[in-house]
Amino acid sequence: MADKEDPKKGKRSKGTSKEVCGYPLSIFFIVVNEFCERFSYYGMRAVLVLYFKYFLRWDDDLATSIYHTFVALCYLTPILGAIVADSWLGKFKTIIYLSIVYAIGQVAMAVSAIHDITDTDRDGTPDNMTFHVVLSMVGLLLIALGTGGIKPCVAAFGGDQFGDHQEKQRRTFFSVFYLCINGGSLLSTIITPILRAQNCGIYSKQKCYSLAFGVPAALMMVALVVFILGSGMYYKAKPQGNIMLDVCKCIGFAIKNRYRHRGNQYPKRKHWMDWAEEKYEKLLIAQIKMVLKVLFLYIPLPMFWTLFDQKGSRWTLQATTMNGDFGLLVIQPDQMQTVNPILILTLVPVMDSLIYPLIKKCGLNFTPLKRMTVGMILAALAFVCAAVVQLQIDKTLPVFPSASQVQLKLLNMGNKTVTVQLQDNEPAILAPAQVSDEYFVFDTDQITVLATAGSTTVHRGISFTKGKRQKLLLPLDLNKEWVQIDDLNSKPEEGNNAIRFVNGKNAEVNVSSAVANFGIIQPFHYSNYSLIKNGKVTFNLQSGSESCEYSRDFGFGSSFTFLIPNNLTFGQNCQEEITSAEDIKPNSVHMALQIPQYFFITAGEVMFSVTGLEFSYSQAPSNMKAVLQAGWLFTVAIGNFIVLIVAELAKLPKQWAEYVLFASLLVAVCIIFSIMAYFYTYIDPAEIEAQFKKVDDDDEDDKSKQQKAEIEMVKRDSVSSSEDDEKSK
Numbered sequence: 185m186a187d188k189e190d191p192k193k194g195k196r197s198k199g200t201s202k203e204v205c206g207y208p209l210s211i212f213f214i215v216v217n218e219f220c221e222r223f224s225y226y227g228m229r230a231v232l233v234l235y236f237k238y239f240l241r242w243d244d245d246l247a248t249s250i251y252h253t254f255v256a257l258c259y260l261t262p263i264l265g266a267i268v269a270d271s272w273l274g275k276f277k278t279i280i281y282l283s284i285v286y287a288i289g290q291v292a293m294a295v296s297a298i299h300d301i302t303d304t305d306r307d308g309t310p311d312n313m314t315f316h317v318v319l320s321m322v323g324l325l326l327i328a329l330g331t332g333g334i335k336p337c338v339a340a341f342g343g344d345q346f347g348d349h350q351e352k353q354r355r356t357f358f359s360v361f362y363l364c365i366n367g368g369s370l371l372s373t374i375i376t377p378i379l380r381a382q383n384c385g386i387y388s389k390q391k392c393y394s395l396a397f398g399v400p401a402a403l404m405m406v407a408l409v410v411f412i413l414g415s416g417m418y419y420k421a422k423p424q425g426n427i428m429l430d431v432c433k434c435i436g437f438a439i440k441n442r443y444r445h446r447g448n449q450y451p452k453r454k455h456w457m458d459w460a461e462e463k464y465e466k467l468l469i470a471q472i473k474m475v476l477k478v479l480f481l482y483i484p485l486p487m488f489w490t491l492f493d494q495k496g497s498r499w500t501l502q503a504t505t506m507n508g509d510f511g512l513l514v515i516q517p518d519q520m521q522t523v524n525p526i527l528i529l530t531l532v533p534v535m536d537s538l539i540y541p542l543i544k545k546c547g548l549n550f551t552p553l554k555r556m557t558v559g560m561i562l563a564a565l566a567f568v569c570a571a572v573v574q575l576q577i578d579k580t581l582p583v584f585p586s587a588s589q590v591q592l593k594l595l596n597m598g599n600k601t602v603t604v605q606l607q608d609n610e611p612a613i614l615a616p617a618q619v620s621d622e623y624f625v626f627d628t629d630q631i632t633v634l635a636t637a638g639s640t641t642v643h644r645g646i647s648f649t650k651g652k653r654q655k656l657l658l659p660l661d662l663n664k665e666w667v668q669i670d671d672l673n674s675k676p677e678e679g680n681n682a683i684r685f686v687n688g689k690n691a692e693v694n695v696s697s698a699v700a701n702f703g704i705i706q707p708f709h710y711s712n713y714s715l716i717k718n719g720k721v722t723f724n725l726q727s728g729s730e731s732c733e734y735s736r737d738f739g740f741g742s743s744f745t746f747l748i749p750n751n752l753t754f755g756q757n758c759q760e761e762i763t764s765a766e767d768i769k770p771n772s773v774h775m776a777l778q779i780p781q782y783f784f785i786t787a788g789e790v791m792f793s794v795t796g797l798e799f800s801y802s803q804a805p806s807n808m809k810a811v812l813q814a815g816w817l818f819t820v821a822i823g824n825f826i827v828l829i830v831a832e833l834a835k836l837p838k839q840w841a842e843y844v845l846f847a848s849l850l851v852a853v854c855i856i857f858s859i860m861a862y863f864y865t866y867i868d869p870a871e872i873e874a875q876f877k878k879v880d881d882d883d884e885d886d887k888s889k890q891q892k893a894e895i896e897m898v899k900r901d902s903v904s905s906s907e908d909d910e911k912s913k
């Protein structure tokens with residue numbers, strides 16, 4: 185049976201009787217639970233911004249803000265979880281109850297993403313968006329409470345399973361624990377974007393966000409079941425009382441007492457916490473001093489997380505404007521986040537077994553605080569890389585018309601060359617079935633057009649819509665109707681290509697393909713846009729009994745108008761005869777260019793986060809390790825709030841400028857941190873605690889000696905008095 189002594193006494197030689205290779209068997213359940221839970225959390229998080237943008241139809245800024253508010257909440261709730269576990273339910277029950285809350289939240293997210301629920305007119309879009317927004321917000325709140333609440337409990341619960349003689353195994357457990365976090369998140373960030381990209385639905389097929397949230401919900405249930413399965417094997421320490429409350433009370437008393445004794449007549453004390461000596465034990469005061477020293481050092485840290493957590497928001501949105509074709513496989517924008525756990529799984533062992541020992545061999549003292557400083561610099565560098573990539577992307581993005589402008593392209597549907605003069609511009613010459621290469625830009629919506637084809641000249645004043653890109657279709661006979669059509673005013677979403685056909689023939693043409701159907705297009709008319717994924721597509725054109733094929737390779741995020749010319753001869757294929765107008769160029773900046781920024785941010789994470797966790801643990805007094813873990817996670821929460829504040833306040837028109845701003849802020853904070861770190865002296869909490877315990881023991885010894893002496897005296901007195909009595913008798 186497990187050796188279940190009270191942990192307050194600190195004398196537990198073993199966590200459980202069943203051991204495998206020196207490790208308690210119960211650890212297996214905890215590690216698998218963490219793997220599944222992180223799969224659930226990161227899987228859901230990976231598609232969250234895209235769900236906000238494409239399902240709930242929020243703009244980039246709102247999507248980013250709600251994303252970071254959610255992440256911040258996830259790191260605020262650990263304090264709540266730690267209080268509940270320590271003072272009331274204990275870690276085991278807290279993990280069980282909050283995991284149930286967590287799983288309900290994940291199910292709510294999955295249900296909120298089923299578009300069919302409110303799609304009464306069955307057109308593929310939800311009709312009651314409020315239902316989806318409210319349900320997903322409730323889901324996110326439950327998830328934040330669940331994931332954050334159990335976070336400080338699971339790791340500490342794992343640590344509790346080890347006895348005092350298993351120090352080495354406990355350390356290995358924490359490394360395996362971090363690798364499990366990244367193993368679970370790696371798998372989920374690969375899988376959920378694939379699930380999201382599928383089409384599903386009852387009435388209409390739409391992107392399958394419900395499945396992308398449903399699988400994480402299932403994994404959370406698996407995590408809960410696995411955790412319960414290990415129940416009989418765990419060492420379950422009883423709640424130790426709320427140490428956070430004791431700390432707050434002690435600090436409060438010290439402040440009050442200091443204020444009461446503010447006059448000159450009262451001698452100064454070495455530290456303001458010493459003003460609590462009248463009421464609290466010296467050991468507790470010393471422990472609080474250690475914690476406060478570390479918490480003070482934490483002040484600049486949130487800025488690191490501000491940059492770190494933008495991987496899931498801004499960087500994912502950046503990837504949507506890039507080319508994800510890696511030859512053998514095509515990467516979805518949200519799948520780029522997998523680079524982080526892949527690099528973690530390789531960098532942690534490389535750093536631990538190669539880089540750090542090498543630095544040590546060179547005689548350099550690479551202290552934890554120095555590592556964290558370097559981690560910050562690396563994160564800033566990552567954002568400089570992101571800014572450079574953004575500049576490249578911006579160069580390739582189309583310039584859409586401002587609210588007061590009109591952009592116009594000409595398309596000649598006829599079989600004669602047409603000369604067109606728009607306003608005072610140079611005349612444009614369009615061969616038969618030709619489209620003008622670039623858009624003409626006008627600051628007016630009333631445009632005079634003078635068109636000549638052969639002996640026919642037509643002069644018209646045409647009214648266009650401001651703020652839009654449009655096309656003017658010039659017919660075979662210029663005296664007939666000139667068709668105006670709207671082009672796309674933004675890049676097609678999610679890396680799709682927007683395709684449409686214009687029929688310049690005198691007869692109806694039916695255009696179809698395996699991936700999209702354009703239907704029958706009337707003579708001198710046009711089809712609607714269809715969204716097509718990247719890759720090769722073959723279109724089938726049919727007019728009466730004649731047909732031909734036209735194939736085309738598409739990249740990401742382009743828009744094309746294909747013109748079926750008036751004189752098209754339907755042969756086996758009409759490859760050479762179809763005219764294409766590239767209205768929006770495909771994304772040309774490759775997603776691989778994001779790898780350097782991922783490399784720097786992950787190297788930064790290893791130096792900053794892994795070291796920081798270790799530092800927080802090693803510098804915390806024995807009974808406040810959980811307090812400092814919650815404090816550490818609190819810096820992540822603040823970091824996410826800073827993203828909201830800076831992005832809101834700065835409101836920079838250019839994304840690259842925002843990246844540079846964040847990089848500069850981190851460098852500034854890093855300088856402050858390195859100064860603070862310079863003055864920090866490392867401590868060994870156990871040694872300090874031992875000193876206080878020794879003083880107490882000595883005091884105890886003195887007390888017991890005195891008591892013994894008093895007893896002796898009493899004994900002697902009673903002996904002498906009885907002797908006297910005897911004598912008197």
Ligand SMILES: CC(C)C[C@H](NC(=O)[C@@H](N)Cc1ccccc1)C(=O)O
Binds near residue numbers: 373522
């Ligand atoms: C650093 C976190 C506060 C702690 C840790 N996160 C990680 O280890 C990340 N590298 C995981 C990850 C995976 C995929 C995309 C982004 C981040 C944790 O979650 O406990």
